[in-house]
Amino acid sequence: MKLESAAPAMGLRVGQLNLAKDGDRAAGELRGLLLEHQLLVITKQQLTSEQLMDFGHGWGDLMTHPSSMAHPNPYVQTLANQGKVKGKGFGAWHSDMTWHPTPPRITMLHAQRVPGSGGDTGYANQHLAYESLDRASRDKRRMFRRHLATQEELVGLSAFHVGKGFGEHVPDSVHPVVRTHDETGRKALYVNPEFTSHVIDVTEHASERLLWPLWLHAVAEEFTYRHRWSPGDLLIWDNRSVMHTAILDYDEPRSMSRIVIQGNEPV
Ligand SMILES: O=C(O)CCC(=O)C(=O)O
Ligand SMILES: [Fe+2]
Numbered sequence: 001m002k003l004e005s006a007a008p009a010m011g012l013r014v015g016q017l018n019l020a021k022d023g024d025r026a027a028g029e030l031r032g033l034l035l036e037h038q039l040l041v042i043t044k045q046q047l048t049s050e051q052l053m054d055f056g057h058g059w060g061d062l063m064t065h066p067s068s069m070a071h072p073n074p075y076v077q078t079l080a081n082q083g084k085v086k087g088k089g090f091g092a093w094h095s096d097m098t099w100h101p102t103p104p105r106i107t108m109l110h111a112q113r114v115p116g117s118g119g120d121t122g123y124a125n126q127h128l129a130y131e132s133l134d135r136a137s138r139d140k141r142r143m144f145r146r147h148l149a150t151q152e153e154l155v156g157l158s159a160f161h162v163g164k165g166f167g168e169h170v171p172d173s174v175h176p177v178v179r180t181h182d183e184t185g186r187k188a189l190y191v192n193p194e195f196t197s198h199v200i201d202v203t204e205h206a207s208e209r210l211l212w213p214l215w216l217h218a219v220a221e222e223f224t225y226r227h228r229w230s231p232g233d234l235l236i237w238d239n240r241s242v243m244h245t246a247i248l249d250y251d252e253p254r255s256m257s258r259i260v261i262q263g264n265e266p267v
Helices: 019-037 049-057 126-131 133-144 204-218
Strands: 002-005 012-015 039-042 077-080 106-113 121-125 158-161 173-176 178-180 187-189 196-199 224-227 234-238 242-246 255-261
Touching: 012 019, 019 039, 019 049, 019 234, 049 106, 049 255, 121 126, 126 133, 126 187, 126 204, 133 204, 173 178, 196 204, 234 242
Parallel strands: 012 039
Antiparallel strands: 002 012, 039 234, 077 255, 106 234, 106 255, 121 224, 121 242, 158 173, 158 196, 178 187
């Protein structure tokens, strides 16, 4: 394997690896590298849905997503505009399926077809966002008289995450605003503007005043990596550590396969 840093904030580029052949053998080392780097960019892969599932099984149990239940294979979702001009739009930063009581630890996204330009995916390291919070909070207060919560102000807070957007039977969930990574012990911000509706047990005003500055801080450029896709890329990210966003600035065909690996209840 050839390894190089993807960005100062996070991410490791992995080359000279053929997962179709060596996926099982490489999985152990890749799991360690993911814990260290939060995001792996594995280039030049050609995995069928079956091969992607096989590789995923080396990381844990696969989960389904409510929007893919009708697909022939509910474990491998296809994200595609299928050549239709879908129209441009707005993505939102999120960690995957935070409305679920036990959201996926890991997501894997494998590019088949990508636009000539556009359709990048943004990633933001939520360990760095959490760890820099007190300094950022102090600076904002001193220089601009703006409020940004400190680490201490977040202790014991939980937030509500809405799943009902995907259907009546999809659960909503409450999770801590700061979660502790169950394998590394590192803390991360765990609220997002896509699925988090409000902080519970505080007024609506207090919730809004807390969340929006936190979200602005959480996706500061210093914490981010922006991935420009090539066909064959397989990205693996740790949902306990990063948020991501689809950048909907394209109207050419784009097609990705996706699997998610079962996680534990966030604490
Ligand atoms: O299509 C993308 O760029 C990202 C989509 C996404 O949010 C995901 O796969 O979880
Ligand atoms: Fe996502």
